[in-house]
Amino acid sequence: MNRIIKNVAILALIPLGFSSCKDSKVEDEDAKVEMQMRGEEANDTNNDIAQRGAENEVTFNEEKTAEIFKYYKEVKDALVAAETETAAKHAQKLSEKSQGEVLAAANKIASASDINVQREAFSELTSAMEPILDGALTSGEIYKQYCPMAFEGKGDYWYSNSKEIRNPYFGDKMLKCGRVEETLN
Known part of the structure; x- marks a missing residue:
């Protein structure tokens, strides 16, 4: 019974791990967008x-x-x-x-x-x-x-x-x- 509970707990935590990686990727994308926006801001004023x-x-x-x-x-x-x-x-x-x-x-x-x-x-x-x-x-x-x-x-x-x-x-x-x-x- 303890083994089943451990396996269920592990399976329940796996999506959280993927969610954290996804959040990190989203943050990385946000940073890239921010840098691009800085560049676009510069392009607006040649x-x-x-x-x-x-x-x-x-x-x-x-x-x-x-x-x-x-x-x-x-x-x-x-x-x-x-x-x-x-x-x-x-x-x-x-x-x-x-x-x-x-x-x-x-x-x-x-x-x-x-x-x-x-x-x-x-x-x-x-x-x-x-x-x-x-x-x-x-x-x-x-x-x-x-x-x-x-x-x-x-x-x-x-x-x-x-x-x-x-x-x-x-x-x-x-x-x-x-x-x-x-x-x-």
Whole structure:
């Protein structure tokens, strides 16, 4: 008799287990829909993609650093707008003003015609920019921003002189995905 009660109890609990899995799938679908809605919201305002938001005026202790940051931002903005040719053009200008790791990453972006290759090289460019920007500002603020979903959930950073998130790794698909991680001033 106890064995029958145990079997009935187990059989009664099985649908609850499936229900929990189903609920989890529904939550996953809800999250996907929410992300798509964010992307659709961004698509509603195409000008919003190229808009740089409320940029802070920044000045640097060296003119060369100012030029490098200017072209870095232009590459970032082109990637946000998914404009591969524009990104390549600005990366070419950046490579003319830079050396070392910045030069190598800029050359990769300039020579690539695939947006995903450019975005991977932009990750390298951002890493190479950190020592250049560290301690280089004389006024204003630069924001180190982070997207946790970039590169299949590994996450990655970029720099901006606007607090508004404009994601170079996803562009209009997830324009505002990210957060400010650090403020350089």
